Amino acid sequence: MGRTALRTLVSVAATLFGLAALTFLIGRLLPLDPVTAILGDNASQEAYDAMYRQLGLDQPILVQFGMYLRDLVTFDFGMALTTGRPVLSDIARVFPATLELATVAIVMGTSLGIPLGVLAAMYRNTVIDHTVRIVGLLGYSAPNFWLGLMGLVLFYATLEWVGGPGRIDFVYEWDIEPGTGFLLLDSAVQGKWEAFGNVFSHIILPASILAFGALAYISRMTRSFMIEQLGQEYVIAARVKGLSWARTVWIHAFRNIAVQVLTVVALAYAFLLEGAVLTETVFAWPGFGRYLTNALLVGDMNAVVGCTLLVGVIFVSLNLICDVLYRVFDPRTR
Amino acid sequence: MRTPRIDAMTLRRPIMAASVLGLALGVPQVGHAATPPTALVMAWNIDAISTWDPAQIGEVVTNELVQNTCDALVDFDPSDPTKVQPLFATSWDVSEDRKQITFHLQEGATFPSGNEATAEDVAWSMHRVVKLGFGNAATLTEYGFTEDNVEDMIQAVDDTTLVMKLDKPYPTDLILQAVAANRVAAVLDSEEIMANEEDGDLGNKYLTTRTECIGPYRLVRWNAGEGIMLEANEDYYGEAPALSRVVIRHVAEPGTQRLLLTQGDVDVARDLTPEDLADLEQSPDITIAKALKPQLFYWNMNNAYEPLSNPKVRLALRYLIDYQGLGETVMRYSGAPRASFVQIGAFGALDEKAGQPFGVDLEKAKQLLTEAGYADGFEMSVLFGTLPYSAPIAQSVQQNASKVGIKLNLERMANAQLFSRVRGREFQSTMQSWQTSVPDAHGMASRQIYNPDNSAEAKLTQYPSWRASWYSEEANAKVDAALMEPDTAKREQMYHDLQEEMLQDGPQGFMFQIYDVAGVRNELKGWAWNGFRVYYENTSK
Secondary structure, three states: OHHHHHHHHHHHHHHHHHHHHHHHHHHHHOOOOHHHHHHOOOOOHHHHHHHHHHOOOOOOHHHHHHHHHHHHHOOOOOEOOOOOOEHHHHHHHHHHHHHHHHHHHHHHHHHHHHHHHHHHHHOOOOHHHHHHHHHHHHHHHOOHHHHHHHHHHHHHHHOOOOOOOOOOOHHHHOOOOOOOOOHHHHHHHOOOHHHHHHHHHHHHHHHHHHHHHHHHHHHHHHHHHHHHHHOOHHHHHHHHOOOOHHHHHHHHHHHHHHHHHHHHHHHHHHHHHOOOHHHHHHOOOOOHHHHHHHHHHHOOHHHHHHHHHHHHHHHHHHHHHHHHHHHHHOHHHO | OOOOOOOHHHHHHHHHHHHHHHHHHHOOOOOOOOOOOOEEEEEEOOOOOOOOOOOOOOOHHHHHHHHHHOOEOEEEEOOEEEEEEEOOEEEEEEOOOOOEEEEEEOOOOEOOOOOEOOHHHHHHHHHHHHHHOOOOHHHHHOOOOOOOOHHHHEEEEEOOEEEEEOOOOOOHHHHHHHHHHOOOOEOEOHHHHHHOOOOOOOOOOHHHOOOOEOOOEEEEEEEOOOEEEEEEOOOOOOOOOOOOEEEEEEOOOHHHHHHHHHHOOOOEEOOOOHHHHHHHOOOOOEEEEEEEEEEEEEEEEOOOOHHHHOHHHHHHHHOOOOHHHHHHOOOOOOEEEOOOOOOOOOEOOOOOOOOOOOOOOHHHHHHHHHHHOOOOOOEEEEEEOOOOOHHHHHHHHHHHHHOOOOEEEEEEOOHHHHHHHHHOOOOOEEEEEEEOOOOEHHHHHHHHHOOOOOOHHHOOOOOHHHHOOOOOHHHHHHHHHHHHOOOHHHHHHHHHHHHHHHHHHOOOEEEEEEEEEEEEEOOOEOOOEOOOOEOHHHOEO
């Protein structure tokens, strides 16, 4: 077990190093000029040269890489050019917004996606199966950007059921004391229920749209896992023993696919966290995805590198968690 | 395997789960709140803010906010930006030889720190701009101020008197306009800032995230990429604004801004598309506000590229621009056709008609090309950035160019990349914009026409003329002469002549003067702006 843990640790470290090296290389290869990104195109040559030196760009590439690695080890991602603050504190500020949105979305997507997937497998080639498939297809193919705008026009502008773009209405914006950064949690803890309702009315639409995509993926994968299980002998055996169909499927077969489904959910979650970029743009959601996009557009490489590494860490950690869970729950993988 | 029968038990659990979520989704929420009656609420793309240091900022957004939070010596008249009015300086005297301006300042104004704002603070603030040397320093250095002399040239005589000496008798209005527009005379709290200085940076780092000055509003919150809140400054020496808060929410997507505006969740939307504007114009609740900015969108021609060194080729290219067609379509809400290098609204500008004599004329273009020795045309690249109208304009010109044998290769890129290429003279031609900071013909002439030194080593990257490798001894002399001409009428005429001349053989192809456009809800009164400033303090509900 100790050796496995060590091997895992080494492989995680190698993955992260590879990611860091690649990001550095891309940052240097992109024809973007960080100095103009900071100073604008109107700065004098003296100011330009000074900033060039300050950023260490006059150093040989290997020295720059060394400095970059040294900073990374100490969790120093440098200053974000676009905000003038340390990248790490920027990420700490924008990430909760994405985490909150993605968590609500994944809870919705999972709690609908798994039952739908199981049902579709149970009633294969019936109306239920077809309906689930059509819903899944829509979730896959309809662009979130478009769905978001349509959702806003219908539920916000026409029916006025939900709050508009942003995490909260302007009037409540400054009422909630900064806490965890999760507005649902912060407002609830502070007992500001009106603000809580407002936050909820804002999150429900973008979360539903993201959930729709996650639901499509989760239900499709669950369906195929379940179909495989339903063909197994133990299912027939259970039925012969007189176990109800529902019990066979929901208890016995489902237990066998639970770990696989969990992996799918974890992956879907990772994708959501990586930044539902377009959704965040449409909904003016001040999250991670939008921060990363903006950093890319203006050539803010410190921010891009910081974000990319974070995404890498998210994927690696979720994979690691799934790995461990596999070992715990599925004896065959030990 | 047999197809199982659907029984009630099978469905119960998933259906229950689904209905709980369905309920959550379907419960109608209370209608959203309208904007508060005491606040101005705006949706705007404020991604570009990276610092609040008046010496460093160049972006439109920060510029506007700083002008509303940090008073400068003087201000523009909202209805006529060529006129300058008192602000922190209550009045000023000009010496007979025009080489000294004495400013008399507000008495008893205090910074948020409690420190009194004195002439010493103003002098210090202006010195630091020159010493830091960011883009804005040019505003002072081009009128003879240098790092070495600035402390002698700008001095506090006593707490409320500031003297500014000039090395030459520049037009006083021009100097006043320059210090009003460029934040170089924003009055900063020298004591507070110096207490937070790091490594001799004169507080540059400290001012990255805050302001230390006096204005009708003060910055109380800035969450990069999220929003900004300004609050009326209770200790302001001037008139208190009617609205006590200004809230700006970062909204990048124009469609989203439009929804917020039509729903009444914001009072003003700043980044609407022409399609949105055309629709909103029909709405009885919304007014479209427009102001011409001192910004020109132009075809930047690198004269070092052989064909472009010939003035006839450059003139031929102007005949390929569909000023009228594009002006009515792509640029309907974004810009006014303008072929002269001086913007409409500036002192010395040609009027609209004289300043735009061109129309698409392929025969004329062909003839000019033949005379220049390019009867078979040539090939050239056109780089452009992320301005939304660049691509359609470039494509329109490309189409016309192909009819006279010129092959234009269009290349779109990120702005940081474009700027870097242009600063390094690594381009054949680009389509981009240039903004001047003063409502005076000299603002554009001094950069677009005047080129102090065309050598590559000079690296005069702040001069579009240098970037375009265009140099004319004669034009330099004319720009100088017009600047120093004491007779106003004569000075105006000199600029007219220079523009007429440049329309024929100038270095660049000027195309459009850009509009600032906003959708404003009718509940908001007094939205006042011009190309240089937006006056939040004039708004009320």
